[in-house]
Amino acid sequence: MKQVARQARAEERPAGFVPTMGALHEGHLSLVRAALAECRPVIVSIFVNPTQFGPQEDFQKYPRTLEADRKRLEEAGVDYLFAPEIAEMYPQGFRTWVNVEGLSDRLEGRVRPGHFRGVTTVVLKLLSIVQPQKAFFGRKDAQQARLIQQMARDLHLDSEIIVCPIVREPDGLAMSSRNAYLNPDERCAATVLYHALDGARRSMERGERDALRLVAAMREVMRAEPLAQPDYVELVDAETLEPVTRLRGTCLALLAARIGTVRLIDNLLIEERDGTFLATI
Numbered sequence: 479m480k481q482v483a484r485q486a487r488a489e490e491r492p493a494g495f496v497p498t499m500g501a502l503h504e505g506h507l508s509l510v511r512a513a514l515a516e517c518r519p520v521i522v523s524i525f526v527n528p529t530q531f532g533p534q535e536d537f538q539k540y541p542r543t544l545e546a547d548r549k550r551l552e553e554a555g556v557d558y559l560f561a562p563e564i565a566e567m568y569p570q571g572f573r574t575w576v577n578v579e580g581l582s583d584r585l586e587g588r589v590r591p592g593h594f595r596g597v598t599t600v601v602l603k604l605l606s607i608v609q610p611q612k613a614f615f616g617r618k619d620a621q622q623a624r625l626i627q628q629m630a631r632d633l634h635l636d637s638e639i640i641v642c643p644i645v646r647e648p649d650g651l652a653m654s655s656r657n658a659y660l661n662p663d664e665r666c667a668a669t670v671l672y673h674a675l676d677g678a679r680r681s682m683e684r685g686e687r688d689a690l691r692l693v694a695a696m697r698e699v700m701r702a703e704p705l706a707q708p709d710y711v712e713l714v715d716a717e718t719l720e721p722v723t724r725l726r727g728t729c730l731a732l733l734a735a736r737i738g739t740v741r742l743i744d745n746l747l748i749e750e751r752d753g754t755f756l757a758t759i
């Protein structure tokens with residue numbers, strides 16, 4: 479992979495990289511298409527990273543569909559698939575970790591201690607191997623994207639971090655490899671995350687600027703779904719990830735909930751431009 483990466487850097491067009499854990503869906507393919515639109519070669523990695531899963535989490539049962547993924551990537555026109563083994567990424571004696579202080583212990587990090595240490599460590603390792611000019615991440619994992627941008631800035635990485643829109647099912651559910659775990663009742667209930675966020679978007683469009691009222695309304699929608707157990711419902715500043723009381727600048731409404739046994743996250747991006755607010759779901 480390093481040899482390919484060296485050749486790629488000599489090309490005229492920037493090399494693009496899409497890191498994934500496989501079980502590819504339209505969300506991943508939208509990142510691949512965004513990469514193909516501006517980069518060549520495009521490299522996709524598939525690595526189910528053990529260090530970002532907690533001891534009680536789904537590392538063992540995480541869907542692994544390498545052959546089907548390989549085919550989809552080939553059809554999409556991807557140039558290289560990098561699918562390393564655990565022992566290559568974490569050889570014996572591995573000791574170095576990356577931690578983005580402050581941003582990594584809030585929200586997802588509070589519910590999943592150590593998760594972001596695993597994510598930022600593996601992403602830095604992948605970026606060091608592939609050395610792309612551009613790396614593409616989905617906004618569905620908004621906190622992850624924020625941490626990776628911070629890491630890239632703090633560590634003077636040469637890769638530009640590009641965050642792409644959320645891709646949704648026709649009923650609004652954000653695409654995720656974990657949606658495959660949902661049984662039919664849970665699949666129906668899972669749209670509650672989208673409905674809570676969309677309700678906030680509509681209130682905001684009607685002029686609501688009080689973040690506490692928007693959060694209360696989202697909690698209410700979540701509470702009405704018996705299969706949903708929220709982990710958090712927050713409206714935060716997109717840069718600091720600190721809760722806000724009024725909409726200002728760029729904010730994120732972030733939700734995480736267990737639907738039955740399946741943990742899902744989703745978010746709404748709210749941007750202030752020239753005094754008006756634009757919400758992107």
Ligand code: PAF
Nearest residue numbers: 497498499527597600619
């Ligand atoms: O978002 C993911 O799929 C993973 O967290 C990532 C960025 C590939 C790191 O393992």
